[in-house]
Amino acid sequence: MNLSYRLSLGLLLMITVALFSCEQKTKGGTTTPSSKDSIEEETISASQKKMEEFETLNNSSLGLVKSLHWEERVGDQSKFQEVDIYLNADKMPVKIVEYFSDGNFAEQGERIYYLDQNEVYAIHKRYDDWVDSNFAVFNEKQVFFENGEAVDARFRSSDYADDIIHESWDKIRPENISNEQEVMDIINGEGRFKTHYISYIQTENAIFLLLGEPKEGDRYVTAVKVDKMTPFLEELLNNSKEYKFKPISITFEVSGGNGQPEFRVLTSASWN
Numbered sequence: 001m002n003l004s005y006r007l008s009l010g011l012l013l014m015i016t017v018a019l020f021s022c023e024q025k026t027k028g029g030t031t032t033p034s035s036k037d038s039i040e041e042e043t044i045s046a047s048q049k050k051m052e053e054f055e056t057l058n059n060s061s062l063g064l065v066k067s068l069h070w071e072e073r074v075g076d077q078s079k080f081q082e083v084d085i086y087l088n089a090d091k092m093p094v095k096i097v098e099y100f101s102d103g104n105f106a107e108q109g110e111r112i113y114y115l116d117q118n119e120v121y122a123i124h125k126r127y128d129d130w131v132d133s134n135f136a137v138f139n140e141k142q143v144f145f146e147n148g149e150a151v152d153a154r155f156r157s158s159d160y161a162d163d164i165i166h167e168s169w170d171k172i173r174p175e176n177i178s179n180e181q182e183v184m185d186i187i188n189g190e191g192r193f194k195t196h197y198i199s200y201i202q203t204e205n206a207i208f209l210l211l212g213e214p215k216e217g218d219r220y221v222t223a224v225k226v227d228k229m230t231p232f233l234e235e236l237l238n239n240s241k242e243y244k245f246k247p248i249s250i251t252f253e254v255s256g257g258n259g260q261p262e263f264r265v266l267t268s269a270s271w272n
Helices: 009-020 046-056 159-165 180-188 233-238
Strands: 032-035 041-042 063-066 070-074 077-087 093-099 108-116 121-132 137-147 149-158 198-204 207-212 220-226 248-257 262-272
Touching: 009 108, 046 108, 046 121, 046 137, 046 149, 093 180, 137 159, 149 159, 198 220, 198 233, 207 248, 220 248, 233 262
Parallel strands: 220 262
Antiparallel strands: 032 041, 063 077, 070 077, 070 220, 077 093, 093 108, 108 121, 121 137, 137 149, 198 207, 207 220, 248 262
């Protein structure tokens, strides 16, 4: 199902409050000795239980809002970021997934933010960590929060992503693994992710608008497919050089996926 990326101001403010409530402070986890056999049993936080329960539910009814797909070229390094937002029946965010790659042989994976009543209660980071140019280790980190404070964290690692479920968790010191500022900028179209017109790309079967940071050289860029020509777009393409770096507002839908090429398809555009 194709969904519009335009979120209401109220929803964006609620997400902002949710993510920025996650200022993380260090607090050691605890273990409780067993009265029966004196074997230490790990205390599971309420936030961990909530996250695990959420993942066992049938979440197919959640609404999905996808961000633009942003890429950055820095020298010979190519990076990318995009965000998926899952909404419940009340249009409240319950899960945000940030997909990222920090470049060749750098960390790449996803950060999953779990929310309840506009408050992040868990962050799950799944990522490849390259040991050298030929070998990467798959890692998972989870940090759990109560009242906006990090109270527990754990880590596990495996040579292969498919085998990670067989590895045991090790308790670690809670640390800040969130990327809240860039996630919010991607969702809101702010900061480095504010759309400016750069140029257009003409292929054999389609036209794409290239949007991004208003500068030359290293910059974040994104592309949206043009399926329907309008007077605004005709004016834009006919005067492409004159309009370079001008702020532009767009809405879009997502087409493809499920094994097919996925595109952000332009539904409207206007000068900001």
